[in-house]
Amino acid sequence: MSETDFCDNAWSEGEDAGFIDPVSMEEDPTELFAGDTGTLDAEVRRVLVRLLQRRFLLADKNSAQWRTLLENQQLIESRLHDMFVRLVIDHERGIAHKQQVRSAELDVPILLKDDPYNRAETLVLVHLRTVFQQERVAGEMSARVDIEELEQTVLTYFDPDGTNMADRQKEIRGAVTRLAREGLMDEETAGRYRITPLVEVVMSTEKLSELSRWLRERNDGTGHVVDDTMGDIAS
Incomplete structure (x- = not known):
């Protein structure tokens, strides 16, 4: 060839x-x-x-x-x-x-x-993070909250002399909507939410302790925040 x-x-x-x-x-x-x-x-x-x-x-x-x-x-x-x-x-x-x-x-x-969390969002976060931590300490792999229980707990932080309860509840529901949208809580059934591990990322143990201490210092002994001048918390 x-x-x-x-x-x-x-x-x-x-x-x-x-x-x-x-x-x-x-x-x-x-x-x-x-x-x-x-x-x-x-x-x-x-x-x-x-x-x-x-x-x-x-x-x-x-x-x-x-x-x-x-x-x-x-x-x-x-x-x-x-x-x-x-x-x-x-x-x-x-x-x-x-x-x-x-x-x-x-x-x-x-x-x-920075898109800071407002007062209601921060208070809901404190409650979610507290429940999440308690469940982890107890050995539970997941933590859940009911909207009614969450709402009642967060309402105790507001001024007890406030007269417009509907506005307070609207603030809290709005906070839940934002936190659910961001993935910190996942609605499994109507009104019942699973708290996701994101809550640990958004609010560290140190930040939770700081905010809890701040709330106790502003507490007048009745379980309520004295006034509504809570500052925004950066997200």
Whole structure:
């Protein structure tokens, strides 16, 4: 066989083996939209966006995205670091969230704004965190609260001389709605909520002790907060 015949045969075999024609830029599968210069796969981008949109990414609620996050952690961290944002992954609890980088030595533009919890939200959080801690100490793997019991407990922190009970209850229900939306409580049946491990991330043991002490100091001995001037707590 001549050298020319060998080359011709090799090329023919290559064609049979499925050589792929060049793909035009317009049909490039890595380009997700016109003019796209991004380098991340679509699923990785979605996880990155979700982390920026939401306070938390939960493994048990978003198992596919959680796997994508762990498989591409360095890439996602790098993109967040470019925006002065830190990625925090709690493998034990299956929780991922972001933190704003702050530095006294570096001029850092603030991307993430603090969205503080108001008085009612903070009081509900204190109760949820207390119940969660008590159940864990007792060896229980989960903790639950009923909306009526939660509402009655939180109401005891308000000024007993307050006359507009409907407004107080509306505040508490609004607090429950926000905390449920953020994943700190999960409504299993009507009016009955499971407290999620997120409550430990949002309110540490130290913060719980601090707030509980603050409430006791403002207590007039009747089990009520003397006034309504409770400051907002950063989330």
